[in-house]
Amino acid sequence: MSFEVNIGPQHPIHVEPIMLDLKVEGELIVDVDVDVSYLHRGIEKGFEVRTYLQGLYLAERICGICNCAHTLCYCLNVEQLLGKDVPPRAKYLRLIVEELSRMHSHLLWLGHYFHTLGFETLFMYFWRDRERVMDMLELITGNRVTTAYNTIGGVRRDITSEIEAKLRKALDYLEERMKYYEKVIDNEPTILARTQDVGILKPSEAISLGAVGPHLRASGVKHDVRLDDPYSGHDEVPFNIVTYDSCDCYARVKVRLGEVVESINMIRYALDHLPSGEYRLKIPPFFKAPEGESLARVEAPRGELVHYSISNGGTSPYRYKVRTPTLANILSVVYMLKSRDGHEVYIADVPPILGGIDPCICCTARVTIVNGVNEARKILSLNELSRLYRERRR
Amino acid sequence: MIEEVLEVLVFPGALFIIVISLFYEWVDRKLYARLQNRVGPHLAGPFGILQPFADLIKLLSKENIVPAPADRFTFTFAPIIASAATLFVCMFLPVTGLKGILSFEGDLIVVIAILSLYSIVVYLAGEGSRSRFASIGAARGALQLLGYEIPLTLTLLSLAVSARSLSIAGIVKAQVERGLWFIADQHIIGFIIFLIAAQAEMERIPFDIPEAEQEIVAGWEVEYTGTRLALFRLSEDFELFFLSGLGAALFLGGPAGPVIPGLEPLLYTVYFLIKTTFILFLFTIIRAVFARLRIDQMISFSWKWLMPFAVILIILTEVLA
Numbered sequence: 241m242s243f244e245v246n247i248g249p250q251h252p253i254h255v256e257p258i259m260l261d262l263k264v265e266g267e268l269i270v271d272v273d274v275d276v277s278y279l280h281r282g283i284e285k286g287f288e289v290r291t292y293l294q295g296l297y298l299a300e301r302i303c304g305i306c307n308c309a310h311t312l313c314y315c316l317n318v319e320q321l322l323g324k325d326v327p328p329r330a331k332y333l334r335l336i337v338e339e340l341s342r343m344h345s346h347l348l349w350l351g352h353y354f355h356t357l358g359f360e361t362l363f364m365y366f367w368r369d370r371e372r373v374m375d376m377l378e379l380i381t382g383n384r385v386t387t388a389y390n391t392i393g394g395v396r397r398d399i400t401s402e403i404e405a406k407l408r409k410a411l412d413y414l415e416e417r418m419k420y421y422e423k424v425i426d427n428e429p430t431i432l433a434r435t436q437d438v439g440i441l442k443p444s445e446a447i448s449l450g451a452v453g454p455h456l457r458a459s460g461v462k463h464d465v466r467l468d469d470p471y472s473g474h475d476e477v478p479f480n481i482v483t484y485d486s487c488d489c490y491a492r493v494k495v496r497l498g499e500v501v502e503s504i505n506m507i508r509y510a511l512d513h514l515p516s517g518e519y520r521l522k523i524p525p526f527f528k529a530p531e532g533e534s535l536a537r538v539e540a541p542r543g544e545l546v547h548y549s550i551s552n553g554g555t556s557p558y559r560y561k562v563r564t565p566t567l568a569n570i571l572s573v574v575y576m577l578k579s580r581d582g583h584e585v586y587i588a589d590v591p592p593i594l595g596g597i598d599p600c601i602c603c604t605a606r607v608t609i610v611n612g613v614n615e616a617r618k619i620l621s622l623n624e625l626s627r628l629y630r631e632r633r634r
Numbered sequence: 635m636i637e638e639v640l641e642v643l644v645f646p647g648a649l650f651i652i653v654i655s656l657f658y659e660w661v662d663r664k665l666y667a668r669l670q671n672r673v674g675p676h677l678a679g680p681f682g683i684l685q686p687f688a689d690l691i692k693l694l695s696k697e698n699i700v701p702a703p704a705d706r707f708t709f710t711f712a713p714i715i716a717s718a719a720t721l722f723v724c725m726f727l728p729v730t731g732l733k734g735i736l737s738f739e740g741d742l743i744v745v746i747a748i749l750s751l752y753s754i755v756v757y758l759a760g761e762g763s764r765s766r767f768a769s770i771g772a773a774r775g776a777l778q779l780l781g782y783e784i785p786l787t788l789t790l791l792s793l794a795v796s797a798r799s800l801s802i803a804g805i806v807k808a809q810v811e812r813g814l815w816f817i818a819d820q821h822i823i824g825f826i827i828f829l830i831a832a833q834a835e836m837e838r839i840p841f842d843i844p845e846a847e848q849e850i851v852a853g854w855e856v857e858y859t860g861t862r863l864a865l866f867r868l869s870e871d872f873e874l875f876f877l878s879g880l881g882a883a884l885f886l887g888g889p890a891g892p893v894i895p896g897l898e899p900l901l902y903t904v905y906f907l908i909k910t911t912f913i914l915f916l917f918t919i920i921r922a923v924f925a926r927l928r929i930d931q932m933i934s935f936s937w938k939w940l941m942p943f944a945v946i947l948i949i950l951t952e953v954l955a
Contacts, residue, residue, distance in 0.1 A: 245766050253848045266773075267929060356848045358839055358926025364670035430840050430925040587770065588928040591848045 287560035309540035345541030394520025453543020708762030760854030771853025
């Protein structure tokens, strides 16, 4: 006998509204239906009515944790439209803050992940160490979370030697801690029991389902925008792509832990080789972008982030499109949550599997009505849309 | 007569048990918080010592909600029976002397039976609230009972075999007579099994599967509010005190220790509480260093590891006796 269990839209595991309709038989999950459309914010439309500089502040607020990646991607996009290149020092500073925010995001994720496994102690430890990264972000950018660091044509602030010394000290501390965590995670039997062979996603499946970021790299696929399409000094700063071959939740933990260590090394290198000179171009607050289109890709902490814009020569974009990593990863969650031959998924595996992609639901809600037969798309009015939504939820 | 009534109601009876259980909850929370680099309760009273009491009062003052589809009778009586049963078993603990307030030959069996009754009440509470999360939690609780109960019973019985007595008082007396705590010989295996099984009995990490917050919200107690939830919380505290005390009595010699004539009850109480707190520390440390297991992993762990060792222990005890 099977019955339905609803994880969400309000559930302690995830503060954001996502609905998983699980059809379970005892503890086994046989089917799953996912709904992420609880929080459509109309941000893409919002870009069209703002000037390019105002859009920067909107881009910052797409996601609190990946705010650095979003502003960087937005700035790259607008700079491409304008045909300007930022000074080398700004590139390095952008990279430093981007990697710091990656560390902050990964440490947050690691802590939260162990919280989902019921390991509260490790959760507290990770979040305590994350505070060091937050302090560094505050020191460099002036803000803890919404950093507002990247701007069109460069960055807002420079790094002084005093800040650099403090940053190096924090990096040493974090490197030490990461070694300790690696030891804990490799040796703790309950963690291994809960993560190994859970949520298997083979490389071919990961690619065909369009997974991105650490989630994809945990399936053993070497894919990273920083390597494929260096956008901010990544061709000069050496780094390794962390991949792991076991394709399960354990691999996802290991990849993110490894990436924190990589980020530490990248920041160290960038500090050592920081070019001198200007850190931003002078760009007026109001400007008209030349007609054309541009696309920028950034490796956000959660995966590949794509911003695309069309300009018709005005002071604001004609169309702006954002593809966030969670939108790409959510399909593979649905796939992993279904019990298949020789692969059983328990209710207790839902938090590790869903948490494994580092979901950010507030970036994810999209509406496209597609006819499944001939793939024709349709545009609906607001009234039609709300009627459709009510019918679906009934 | 009046003395006996006071003994049951005040010390070392009901009032003492309630106070010490709430105190132990504070010790548990504070130590757990310190192990995690947190401050822990620190607002109510000195060092937050009154926090569990404040929580209890707060819950008692909250609205009592009975969900419409719930079975009202089960829903109401489950917390009452659970707290009464756990308070009752605490009376068997030898606090002020070598015997508890209640003590008779065979009380070990009664204690085991009442602990199982508690688990069954929890199952009824979960099923009675007619919520999906609650019924999953209740089913997990019942499944978990199958895992830990038999090794725990075998462990306690092997102590009874060594002591040639089926009462807690008899086991304490046997340790006093031979001058060696049971933890010092082959019963160390039993002690470890006891620690693990007790963690499952109390539904604490790594075995808080029936009320796994991140998976099924709060499991069997998800629909409980107000007074009913307060009673369940209280019975969890009683259980924590009882199992720490039981461990101290059965493995660490209970209240026994060097005494000054005339001061026996006081010293016995002090020794007992020190040993109980030690066991509580072990419980808290176990809670702090593990992740939660899955229900199938828990069952296979107890049948692959706890059960064989419990059987080995009882054979070893029989051979050595």
